[in-house]
Amino acid sequence: MESELKDLNSHPAKPDRDDGPAPKDDRPLLKSDTNSSVSAEELQELEKKCAAYVRRDVYGTMGRGGLPVKEKVLLGLALVTLVPIRVVLATTVLVLYYLICRICTLFKVPNRDEQEQEDYAHMGGWRRAVIVQCGRALSRVMLIVFGFYWISETYRISSDSDPKPAAQGKDGAEEKEPERPGAIISNHVSYLDILYHMSNSFPSFVAKRSVAKLPLVGLISKCLGCVYVQRESKSSDFKGVAGAVTERVKEAHQNKSAPPIMLFPEGTTTNGDFLLPFKTGAFLAKAPVLPVILRYPYHRFSPAWDSISGVRHVIFLLCQFVNHIEVTRLPVYYPSQEEKDDPKLYASNVRRIMASEGNMTLADIGLAEKRVYHAALNGLFSQC
Numbered sequence: 001m002e003s004e005l006k007d008l009n010s011h012p013a014k015p016d017r018d019d020g021p022a023p024k025d026d027r028p029l030l031k032s033d034t035n036s037s038v039s040a041e042e043l044q045e046l047e048k049k050c051a052a053y054v055r056r057d058v059y060g061t062m063g064r065g066g067l068p069v070k071e072k073v074l075l076g077l078a079l080v081t082l083v084p085i086r087v088v089l090a091t092t093v094l095v096l097y098y099l100i101c102r103i104c105t106l107f108k109v110p111n112r113d114e115q116e117q118e119d120y121a122h123m124g125g126w127r128r129a130v131i132v133q134c135g136r137a138l139s140r141v142m143l144i145v146f147g148f149y150w151i152s153e154t155y156r157i158s159s160d161s162d163p164k165p166a167a168q169g170k171d172g173a174e175e176k177e178p179e180r181p182g183a184i185i186s187n188h189v190s191y192l193d194i195l196y197h198m199s200n201s202f203p204s205f206v207a208k209r210s211v212a213k214l215p216l217v218g219l220i221s222k223c224l225g226c227v228y229v230q231r232e233s234k235s236s237d238f239k240g241v242a243g244a245v246t247e248r249v250k251e252a253h254q255n256k257s258a259p260p261i262m263l264f265p266e267g268t269t270t271n272g273d274f275l276l277p278f279k280t281g282a283f284l285a286k287a288p289v290l291p292v293i294l295r296y297p298y299h300r301f302s303p304a305w306d307s308i309s310g311v312r313h314v315i316f317l318l319c320q321f322v323n324h325i326e327v328t329r330l331p332v333y334y335p336s337q338e339e340k341d342d343p344k345l346y347a348s349n350v351r352r353i354m355a356s357e358g359n360m361t362l363a364d365i366g367l368a369e370k371r372v373y374h375a376a377l378n379g380l381f382s383q384c
Contacts, residue, residue: 043376050373052274052363057302062377063312071300078319086318089145097138098216101223104131110222117244118212121204121225121259131223132202139199146192147323156357158331181260181332182253182287185350187358188264189272189294190305196294196325198224203262206245225259246285253287265347268370271306272296274363275355278347286340291350293328293358307374330357 047054059065067075101120104127111122120131143151184203186193197203204225212218212228227244251258265278272295282289296303301316303323308316317323330353339346355362 046373046376050365050369051361052270052276052365053306053370053373054271055302055304055307056271057298058300059302059308059316061307063308063316075316075319078321079315082321083315083318086145090142093138093142093145094216097134098219100134101131101219104128105219105223113244113247117227118222119204119225120223124257135220135223136199136202139195139202143192143195143199143325146195146317147320148192148325149322151196151325151327153327153329156328156330179288179332179334180253180256181290182249182285183282183289184260184262184292185282185289185354186262186264186292187272187275187294187354187360188266188269189296190269190303192296192303192305192325193264193294196327197262197292200327201260201262203260204248205262206264225261227261242281242284245281249282249285249287253285265351268367269305270363271302271304273360275351275358275360276363276366278351280343280347283335283339283343283346283350286335286343286346288332288334289350290332291330291354291357293330293354293360295326295328295358297324297326307370307377328358330354 055061055063058067058071105120105123108120108123108127110118110120112118121128123131184197184201186197194205197205202224204227205221207221207226207228209228209230211221211226214221225248227248245261245263248258248261252260263282265280265282266276267279268276270276301320303317303325305313333350333353335346339349351362354360
């Protein structure tokens with residue numbers, strides 16, 4: 001374990017493109033690894049290095065900590081009362097929206113681009129309006145089902161010092177409209193982030209190509225206009241994926257009727273207190289971006305999906321009577337010419353602003369360190 005950490009520390013995480021299928025390790029993050037045994041002292045040291053992925057709620061590390069009696073009672077009551085109701089309601093909402101999408105896409109051929117991306121997000125007329133409006137409304141209903149009854153939203157007003165495009169009007173002539181953002185940029189804390197953004201702006205996302213083939217969700221993702229990537233692909237088609245994302249950002253920037261695109265430049269989830277290095281894929285189009293900061297305040301269970309299995313996380317989330325989400329929407333960030341010429345500088349500057357406004361700590365780690373931390377946790381619990 002120590003040698004693995006040394007290897008990681010000698011190759012710190014670097015901001016890179018977040019939309020290209022460069023060779024990656026696609027092992028499940030929380031897969032059991034009995035060869036990764038680690039002592040409590042080593043784990044403590046590792047937690048300092050990987051603080052962005054450490055859970056600090058009542059449920060403890062990996063959601064497997066010892067619970068007080070009161071919490072066990074509340075958990076038991078929720079399992080037999082609240083969870084079944086929420087599962088039924090969530091399934092109903094999902095099936096209902098799938099049927100809406102199915103009806104709206106009847107007899108319609110999906111849009112296909114040069115990268116063989118397939119979507120229904122470029123439809124016009126009543127079909128698109130129904131898909132978007134119902135999608136936003138039912139996403140909000142789904143959040144309510146999960147216990148997010150209220151959403152606290154704060155809008156930061158741009159100051160005079162913020163970079164903006166120069167006004168074009170003269171002598172009372174109508175000024176040119178401010179540039180549209182090419183992408184919405186958000187920190188990544190949980191799969192719940194997607195539901196919030198769907199309820200607010202109904203954007204497209206970057207997703208694994210396998211998502212398009214999933215029952216129910218596959219059609220919904222096509223109606224969202226998701227950009228599909230093949231994570232395990234080699235770098236030979238990197239330009240194709242990077243180009244697809246860049247073209248979608250440019251399209252959203254230049255065309256009012258184009259679906260907006262939402263990107264998580266960190267590339268993985270954290271516990272919400274840290275901001276990882278940004279990959280540059282969202283900034284290659286040189287278009288303005290709209291930064292959004294998400295936080296999930298909690299009393300007992302943290303909705304952050306950091307170092308806990310998906311099934312365990314969903315069950316514990318459904319057991320919480322009330323969950324909370326806070327959203328801070330920053331002004332559109334207009335890049336300078338220097339930032340347009342240097343995507344890494346552009347990404348770094350947006351990251352610093354988001355960290356400052358969201359009271360988050362900048363962390364220079366990435367997915368590789370997350371895998372090492374998860375392997376250590378699995379090794380520790382396999383010894384118990």
